[in-house]
Amino acid sequence: xxxxxxxxxxxxxxxxxxxxxxxxxxxxxxxxxxxxxxxxxxxxxxxxxxxxxxxxxxxxxxxxxxxxxxxxxxxxxxxxxxxxxxxxxxxxxxxxxxxxxxxxxxxxxxxxxxxxxxxxxxxxxxxxxxxxxxxxxxxxxxxxxxxxxxxxxxxxxxxxxxxxxxxxxxxxxxxxxxxxxxxxxxxxxxxxxxxxxxxxxxxxxxxxxxxxxxxxxxxxxxxxxxxxxxxxxxxxxxxxxxxxxxxxxxxxxxxxxxxxxxxxxxxxxxxxxxxxxxxxxxxxxxxxxxxxxxxxxxxxxxxxxxxxxxxxxxxxxxxxxxxxxxxxxx
Amino acid sequence: xxxxxxxxxxxxxxxxxxxxxxxxxxxxxxxxxxxxxxxxxxxxxxxxxxxxxxxxxxxxxxxxxxxxxxxxxxxxxxxxxxxx
Numbered sequence: 181x182x183x184x185x186x187x188x189x190x191x192x193x194x195x196x197x198x199x200x201x202x203x204x205x206x207x208x209x210x211x212x213x214x215x216x217x218x219x220x221x222x223x224x225x226x227x228x229x230x231x232x233x234x235x236x237x238x239x240x241x242x243x244x245x246x247x248x249x250x251x252x253x254x255x256x257x258x259x260x261x262x263x264x265x266x267x268x269x270x271x272x273x274x275x276x277x278x279x280x281x282x283x284x285x286x287x288x289x290x291x292x293x294x295x296x297x298x299x300x301x302x303x304x305x306x307x308x309x310x311x312x313x314x315x316x317x318x319x320x321x322x323x324x325x326x327x328x329x330x331x332x333x334x335x336x337x338x339x340x341x342x343x344x345x346x347x348x349x350x351x352x353x354x355x356x357x358x359x360x361x362x363x364x365x366x367x368x369x370x371x372x373x374x375x376x377x378x379x380x381x382x383x384x385x386x387x388x389x390x391x392x393x394x395x396x397x398x399x400x401x402x403x404x405x406x407x408x409x410x411x412x413x414x415x416x417x418x419x420x421x422x423x424x425x426x427x428x429x430x431x432x433x434x435x436x437x438x439x440x441x442x443x444x445x446x447x448x449x450x451x452x453x454x455x456x457x458x459x460x461x462x463x464x465x466x467x468x469x470x471x472x473x474x475x476x477x478x479x480x481x482x483x484x485x486x487x488x489x490x491x492x493x494x495x496x497x498x499x500x501x502x503x504x505x506x507x508x509x510x
Numbered sequence: 511x512x513x514x515x516x517x518x519x520x521x522x523x524x525x526x527x528x529x530x531x532x533x534x535x536x537x538x539x540x541x542x543x544x545x546x547x548x549x550x551x552x553x554x555x556x557x558x559x560x561x562x563x564x565x566x567x568x569x570x571x572x573x574x575x576x577x578x579x580x581x582x583x584x585x586x587x588x589x590x591x592x593x594x
Contacts, residue, residue, distance in 0.1 A: 205568050238525040378544035466546035472558045507559045
């Protein structure tokens with residue numbers, strides 16, 4: 181499962197990379213209504229569909245494993261319309277999503293800040309906008325990104341995230357692009373032409389990272405079926421993580437979503453073992469409205485007027501899609 | 511870069527009729543960029559409540575299109591399990 185969205189009629193569209201197809205389910209019964217696409221390299225076929233965007237009656241599916249990035253268009257019944265090869269000049273940049281005007285948005289690493297090529301590094305990124313044929317690229321903003329730790333390994337360099345490290349966040353609504361990385365409760369808002377419109381902040385205290393938190397974080401990274409079945413790999417990863425310096429403070433937030441109405445949902449940093457997550461909800465101008473709690477295991481992909489759509493993983497490591505109702509009390 | 515001009519407005523958050531909050535925000539204009547600062551939000555009775563029990567669950571990882579049999583089994587299962 182890679183992505184999901186709700187169609188105008190309420191049906192749930194799911195991108196299933198495992199079977200290389202798009203499936204559409206009835207939102208009342210959960211029954212499979214129809215599916216389209218299949219494994220292959222021909223028109224309307226996928227090798228690893230990644231994300232979906234619905235614009236009007238057209239469903240766009242991006243597949244990074246074909247043609248250096250292929251965007252395929254279908255009508256909502258599932259009939260193939262066309263495909264575009266995304267071929268940006270220079271370093272390959274995969275689009276992360278499609279803007280309302282049909283342009284694509286993606287990020288390109290701009291460089292790193294650190295004492296050397298190994299050890300702790302902090303990244304900057306350029307958020308870019310480009311058309312479906314990749315002929316022109318506009319830079320919307322260059323901002324701080326995530327942080328990681330690098331180590332020489334054989335002839336290459338391995339890198340991994342540091343405990344409680346920041347990570348880049350990107351959301352959009354209409355012509356507004358929201359960027360941040362959780363280094364402080366700051367969300368920067370740009371328009372699609374790169375004008376910095378506002379910087380939204382919430383004044384809240386930092387949470388210092390303790391040794392006990394780092395130990396639990398490492399245990400959580402190792403608590404999955406792969407490491408349980410591969411003790412040698414688990415031991416190597418444990419040594420590596422224990423030698424990685426953790427962040428001094430927790431990120432202020434770790435998810436950023438714009439809902440259908442343009443409200444901004446910002447998840448207060450959720451430790452991996454937290455059973456609920458707390459989201460600060462702000463209006464489109466950045467004014468704080470309220471805090472909303474969601475199940476901690478729900479990885480939110482979309483928020484509508486009366487629903488939250490997300491994925492979760494069951495005890496066997498199988499991903500599934502969940503729809504939760506929103507009730508408004510006024 | 512230092513801001514070339516700072517215009518500070520202090521605007522109290524309009525109190526909701528149902529639950530007054532102490533939260534406030536300020537807007538400062540810094541070289542054309544609005545800096546919106548919200549004070550630490552006061553916890554109040556939420557206006558928006560998300561049902562912890564999902565209204566729909568869809569399993570998608572099997573090749574079998576009838577995997578929704580599993581969906582029906584999962585439907586209504588309690589949400590909010592710890593991921594640890």
